[in-house]
Amino acid sequence: MGVEAGCIGIVGLGLIGGSIGLDLRSHGWEVQGLVHRKQTADRALARGLVSAVSTDPSCLQRCNLVVLALPIPALLQPDPALVDALPRNAVITDVGSVKQPVLDRWKPLHPRFVASHPMAGTASAGVEAGQCDLFRGRPWIATPDAGTEPEALARVQVLATQLxxxxxxxxxxxxxxxxALxxxxPVLVSAxxxxxxxxxxxxxxxxxxxxxxxxxxxxxxxxGSGNPDLGVAMASSNREAVLKALAAYRWSLEQLEDAVLRxxxxxxxxELSRTQALRPGFLQASSELSS
Amino acid sequence: MGVEAGCIGIVGLGLIGGSIGLDLRSHGWEVQGLVHRKQTADRALARGLVSAVSTDPSCLQRCNLVVLALPIPALLQPDPALVDALPRNAVITDVGSVKQPVLDRWKPLHPRFVASHPMAGTASAGVEAGQCDLFRGRPWIATPDAGTEPEALARVQVLATQLxxxxxxxxxxxxxxxxALxxxxPVLVSAxxxxxxxxxxxxxxxxxxxxxxxxxxxxxxxxGSGNPDLGVAMASSNREAVLKALAAYRWSLEQLEDAVLRxxxxxxxxELSRTQALRPGFLQASSELSS
Structure with missing residues (x-):
């Protein structure tokens, strides 16, 4: 399981990590995977998600870009062995659906960290879930701040557009x-x-x-019937924004209820004519608004 | 546009009425349509929704079963000319999504009325919307009361199962x-x-x-972005049940919000594990529960 210089590392090979790996492999990139369990490593290699894989964080040594495709809790409380193994000159990015807490946590941990969020998903999870072209036509948002290195940001943009x-x-x-909006x-509204x-x-x-x-x-x-752990991770890591959105939602629903009551x-x-007119703005808007 | 004895009448040839007509025609039934406008009549005939069609209520004279495929407001305030034209010995049924107000309105109007509700639909409406097999595998609920004639109920059951x-x-x-539940x-929750x-x-x-x-x-x-008139018809004709369901919904959402707050x-x-477990009971359950 040797690794070439300049390969891309992916930490975690679930739906997002595995899908990134498949796409990068199809473009001819060398991809080094890092997973927890030997069994996952074997399946990832068999499925062609990566060109090399290990359960030892030191495998990331020769990567110049590392994607942390980890669940939010693992991103917010990262394994110290992982943090130590990340090359200081590599660009590090993540795929979490919450950005401020991740940015706050990782800025002190790595000088070339770029917080990012590919908006794609299916109901599947785990090493069998990764699929080709999951990100095609979908938004990929980076959330740089004043301390984000422009070259590192540009490196993640190349990755996102390549996919x-x-x-x-x-x-x-x-x-x-x-x-949150x-x-x-909406997960809580649906549940x-x-x-x-x-x-x-x-x-x-x-x-x-x-x-x-x-x-x-x-x-x-x-x-409202998705993975409960994911729902909890969203609500707990984005608590203030979720509570604010819930309050706004309650107000909106009360306006409709009030019309029925009266x-x-x-x-x-x-009201219903307005919501009918609102919805198209939320469908397939990403391609127009990203330009 | 002659009509044979014993044909089935359909009043209104939108999505539901037109789909019933198409299915009955494919089973070889004679179908007499009644619509408001000459232009709709021509399209209905051209599309094969009916074997005969008219804008004159007297066309229903020789029908022994008449389906009122009308919007809720038209069912609750029926055209007196339509009521007068319904043969007294024919079985009359409707397709409205609210049943108590329809039953209350129609019981005094016709001795052989059967309130019923085929649960099927698409986003389409109008004379172009009718499609074959819209009702296959879907529930069709009748809501008889003590005054409903058993033979009339059985006649509607034959229609529903035929479709x-x-x-x-x-x-x-x-x-x-x-x-309402x-x-x-949910239309208001989504809106x-x-x-x-x-x-x-x-x-x-x-x-x-x-x-x-x-x-x-x-x-x-x-x-929440569907036909506003349909949303208003649902909420206004089923107001008490909708308000009760909204109150229960607000309570449910508050329980989830409370967990986030604390x-x-x-x-x-x-909670999310429970909602995950609940959903399969609401999917494709009709085939099991109708037996």
Whole structure:
């Protein structure tokens, strides 16, 4: 499992790390993987996610770019052996969905750290989940601050665009509030919907609700039934922004409820016409807005 | 546009009425359509939704089964000319998503009325929307009461099963509460999500939210951006059940918010594990529960 000079390191070979590895391999790059378990290492190599893989952090020694494709908790409390093994002259980036806490944690740990977030995913996880072209056409946001080295940032941009992503940059705090609005808070909104239907006390109504639930309910409840650990990681690492988004959400829902309470159907129609008009702005907007 | 004795009448040839017509035609039935406008009549005939069509209610004279495929407001305030034209010995049914108000309205109007609700739909509407097999594998619920004639109920069941639906019956009030839980209230929950994101005051955060919104947000916000008139019809005709479901929903969301507020991540993980376990019960359950 030897490694060439100048290869790209990927720490963690789950959905995101594995998909990055597959794409980089297809472009002919040398990719060095680092995972926890021997069994994962074997599968990663068999699936072609990496050209070399190890469970020993020292394998990253000759990488000039390292992608930390780790869950948020592992990013925020990184293994000291990993931090020690990262080459000081390499560019280090991450893929976490929360940026301010990651930036705060990693700035003191490595001089060439770039906080970034590829917005892509599927319901799958683990070493079998990685797939080609996961990032094509999707946004990849970096959140540099005054201390971020421009050359390191440019290196991550080359990676993102090589993988077909739409690149842009934002302030970490604004990124986190935006992600709370369109991803982290909606997980709780969706979960509460399942909870409400599941908590219905009348067994006949509950049975009917289950029988009658159609694609509309399936869609609205999908993200509320995802990986609980991921939901907790989002809410705990982006707590302030999630609470702010929840408060704004409660206010919005109250306005609609108020129209129903007051039998103000003109008002409700206006509100629903507005939400109908709002949605296209949130669909496939990344390609337009990244330019 | 002559009509044979014993044909089936369909009043309204939008998505539901047109789809029923297409399926019945493919089974060789004679189908008499009734619509408001000559132009719709011509398109319905050209599309093969019906074997005969008219804008004159008297065309229903020789039908022994009439399906009122009308929007809720038109069902609750029916055209007197339509009511007068319905043969007294025909079975009359409807397809509205709210049942108690429809049953209350129609019981005094026709002795053989059967309230029913095929649970099927797409985002399309109008005379071009009807499609084959829309009802196959989907639930079709009738909500008879003590005054419903058993023979009339059986006649609607034959229709529903002929179209491939899973047939079952429920009390109208329980149907309406179940539908509020899994369809009407979720429309408002989903609309409030779009409203929250659209109302974000910081233009940079709003721009980022639009750019970063992915399939999760698209799914969760889909039913909140549907036909505003349909949303108003649901909320106004099923107001009590919708308000009750909204109150239960607010309580559920508060429980999740409370876990975030108190940094109680074990509690949040338990809640999200529970919602993860709940969802499969609401997917494709109709085929099992109708038996």
């Amino acid at each position: 077909g992503s739409h690149w842009f940059t934002a302030a970490a705090g604004q990124h986190d509030q935006a992600v 369109i991803s982290h808070m 509460a919907l399942l909870r409400t239907a599941g908590d219905e006390r009348d067994p006949e109504i509950r049975r009917l609700a289950q029988a009658l639930a159609s694609s509309g309910f399936a869609d609205t409840s999908r993200i 039998n103000n159907w003109d008002q409700l129609r206006r | 491939g639906s899973h047939w079952f019956t429920a009390a109208a009030g329980q149907h309406d509460q179940a539908v 899994i369809s009407h209230m 409030a999500l779009l409203r929250t994101a659209g109302d974000e005051r910081d233009p940079e955060i709003r721009r980022l939210a639009q750019a970063l919104a992915s399939s999760g947000f698209a799914d969760t916000s889909r039913i 940094n109680n991540w074990d509690q949040l993980r338990r």
